[in-house]
Amino acid sequence: MSSETLSIPMFDFSVLREIRKRAGMTLSDLSERSGVSLGVISKLERNQTQAEVGTLYKLGRVFGMRATDILTLAEAPLSNKKQAQEYYSDGFQFQSVKYAKAKCILASAKAGARISKPDVHH
Numbered sequence: 127m128s129s130e131t132l133s134i135p136m137f138d139f140s141v142l143r144e145i146r147k148r149a150g151m152t153l154s155d156l157s158e159r160s161g162v163s164l165g166v167i168s169k170l171e172r173n174q175t176q177a178e179v180g181t182l183y184k185l186g187r188v189f190g191m192r193a194t195d196i197l198t199l200a201e202a203p204l205s206n207k208k209q210a211q212e213y214y215s216d217g218f219q220f221q222s223v224k225y226a227k228a229k230c231i232l233a234s235a236k237a238g239a240r241i242s243k244p245d246v247h248h
Contacts, residue, residue: 136176138198142172145189145199160184 146167147155153171157164162184169175177185182193209224218235 137197138173139170139177139200140173142185143166143195145173145191145196149186149189155186156188159188169180 132157151159151169153164154236156162156167160167162181166181167185170177170181177196179193182196186193186196211222213220213222213229218233218238221232223232
C-alpha cells in the first residue's frame with residue numbers, strides 16, 4: 127500500500143460542526159455536555175485528527191446519536207464517489223467506473239464478436 131493511498135482520510139468529521147450548529151451549541155457547550163475537551167472537538171471539526179470510539183460515543187450521547195451514526199455521517203465521500211462512463215467501440219460495449227483511485231472496466235459483446243484494437247487498454 128503506497129503512502130499516497132494512506133493519506134486519503136477515511137472519515138470527514140467536519141460533519142460534527144454541522145450537527146453542533148444545528149443543535150444551537152457552541153464548542154464550549156458541546157465540550158461541557160460531552161466531557162470531551164474543546165481542543166479535541168475543534169480538531170475533529172477541522173479534520174486535524176481522527177476520533178476514538180469512546181469520543182464518538184460521548185459526543186453522540188449529547189445529540190441522541192450512536193457512535194456508529196456519527197461514523198456513517200462522517201464516512202469520507204471519496205470512498206463513495208464514482209464517475210461512470212459508457213462507450214462503444216468495434217462492437218463492444220464498455221463501462222468504466224472510477225472510485226477514488228481505482229478504475230474498473232467491464233466490456234461486453236455479442237457471442238462471436240471480435241475486436242481488432244482493444245479499447246480496454248487505453
